[in-house]
Amino acid sequence: MDRTFHPRRSRSIAPLVAVAAASALLVAGCSSSTGGKKAEEKASGIAAGKATTPRMTVALVTHQAPGDTFWDIVRKGAEAAAAKDNIKLVYSSDPNAGNQANLVQNAxxxxxxxxxxxxxxxDAMKDVVAKATRAGIPVVGLNSGVSDWKKLGxxxxxxxxxxxxxxxxGKKLNEVGAKNAVCVIQEQGNIGLTQRCDGVRKTFRGTTQILYVNGTDMPSVKSTITAKLKQDSSLDHVVTLGAPYALTAVQSVDDAGSKAKVATFDLNKDLARSIQKGDIQFAVDQQPYLQGYLAVDSLWLEKNNGNYSGGGEQPVLTGPAFVDKSNVDGVAAFAAQGTR
Incomplete structure (x- = not known):
């Protein structure tokens, strides 16, 4: 699908990157005098690549489940933006929607x-987002909620x-010759995970089954997938919705004596190595580091320069892009340092 590849994503984030780059260039090269340079630094709010604007406090509140390393990458990106922008970052998370709403209320x-x-x-975030808006606190979304962020304001x-x-x-599964796939959902009721499996089912010409597992209990995930593979030997692909679950599914395939192949959404350093080894066919990379970075940086830009990425009307897309054996070597180094 051409519209999901890097060229479009690069165009989508270009305006935001350009603002930061333009500010840095303004500081670095536009003035030949010390006085002029200092004046420009004051105007741009950036000196030596770091913000000189008044200290801000930003709360990042996610639905991270305990042990889900995907969010470590999101947080790392957010921390990098916070360090650049003179922001105090307060991170909190809870997979329970009501508890997550309470964390937003705390902020x-x-x-x-x-x-x-x-x-x-x-739906669980609607009221608390409205409270933040009434309090004059700007709120941005990341990762989950592309269909709902505008409706919630x-x-x-x-x-x-x-x-x-x-x-x-789903189209990629067609290309690799899959016929019978099981899509493993690790958190029932998570709209983003449901949309992933629904999307697979929409374009995949084979059969798509849904399997729910308890994503907070990895031994249970392993045994549930293993049992499914033993029960249905016709399954030729296991589709997981996160890197840790893909790595566990590889173990399940082995335990079940199945010939099924594993493919997944999302990426981390261990998964990149598994693609290199051939244990996992491919992954969809949504660039979680970039999501965390841009979300925090956007709040600084809005406060200090009145900027709105996407004009406040369009989402900034950070994915999807496929990572497989043909390109994983170029990604693995960044995954190893926790920034992909």
């Missing part, structure tokens, strides 16, 4: 300068369209 009560949230279960969104990603995944 509102603390009168932070900005909030970045995920909308895995958008968020200023911007950074992530991938999960339906588009799922449809691209």
């Amino acid at each position: 509102v009560d603390q009168k932070v300068d900005g909030i970045a949230i995920t909308l895995a279960k958008p 968020l200023l911007e969104f950074f992530g991938q369209d999960e339906s588009v990603a799922g449809e691209a995944f």
